[in-house]
Amino acid sequence: MKKYPLTYNIPSTSDSGKRWAISDLHGCLMTFDKLLDEIHFKTQDQLFLLGDLIDRGPDSKGLLNRIIELKESGYQIHCLRGNHEEMLLDHVYNYSSTLREYALIHGVLPLLDENEQIPSRFLNFFEELPYYFELDNAYLVHAGFNFEIDDPLSDTNAMIWTRELPSSSNWLNGKKLIHGHTPTTLRRIQQQLKNNDQIINIDNGCVFDGMREDMGAMLALNLNDYELLIMKNVVHA
Numbered sequence: 049m050k051k052y053p054l055t056y057n058i059p060s061t062s063d064s065g066k067r068w069a070i071s072d073l074h075g076c077l078m079t080f081d082k083l084l085d086e087i088h089f090k091t092q093d094q095l096f097l098l099g100d101l102i103d104r105g106p107d108s109k110g111l112l113n114r115i116i117e118l119k120e121s122g123y124q125i126h127c128l129r130g131n132h133e134e135m136l137l138d139h140v141y142n143y144s145s146t147l148r149e150y151a152l153i154h155g156v157l158p159l160l161d162e163n164e165q166i167p168s169r170f171l172n173f174f175e176e177l178p179y180y181f182e183l184d185n186a187y188l189v190h191a192g193f194n195f196e197i198d199d200p201l202s203d204t205n206a207m208i209w210t211r212e213l214p215s216s217s218n219w220l221n222g223k224k225l226i227h228g229h230t231p232t233t234l235r236r237i238q239q240q241l242k243n244n245d246q247i248i249n250i251d252n253g254c255v256f257d258g259m260r261e262d263m264g265a266m267l268a269l270n271l272n273d274y275e276l277l278i279m280k281n282v283v284h285a
């Protein structure tokens with residue numbers, strides 16, 4: 049089993065830079081592009097993508113290419129690992145002979161090259177994804193932390209899979225925990241923000257547009273003032 053990076057340090061932003069978090073993009077490239085316009089994303093800003101970039105939605109390959117291109121042209125984008133990225137890596141390492149079937153089921157066939165492998169451009173990107181970030185005022189993670197154990201940072205499986213979260217934890221030492229993974233109604237998310245909850249889920253199930261009530265938007269949370277920008281899915285998944 050490969051050893052994946054747990055985290056890395058995020059440089060502080062310049063005074064004029066904003067920090068945003070988006071989660072569970074699931075290949076919704078057009079919605080992502082529109083949301084970037086809406087937040088007026090600039091090179092002095094920092095954008096944190098909290099995992100599940102791929103699978104289910106219309107254009108996972110286009111979304112990955114967009115993120116990689118933006119990073120290469122100097123935009124500060126920091127991506128985390130979601131369970132969907134980790135599942136794909138596990139499949140590449142352990143069941144490569146059925147990678148085509150896996151990709152078909154998950155809607156990411158275009159990610160494969162002519163040899164039915166994941167090109168190194170994408171494989172390297174996935175392998176380098178860390179599990180969490182710690183900022184001055186918040187932790188960012190795909191699913192959450194295991195607060196049942198003494199050292200939540202030792203349980204990477206919980207970071208990408210857990211659906212069991214308390215509303216607060218002393219372990220966070222006053223910081224917020226921003227996560228996704230479990231599609232949540234907009235009503236509930238706005239309530240968490242209004243209540244100034246310590247633990248905030250920003251997954252409104254963008255890819256489930258038209259399928260689940262009060263879901264179907266991609267959200268950008270400003271990590272300084274906790275303003276929420278809401279972008280309805282522009283194309284059905």
Ligand SMILES: [Mn+2]
Pocket residue numbers: 100130131132190208228229230
């Ligand atoms: Mn997930």
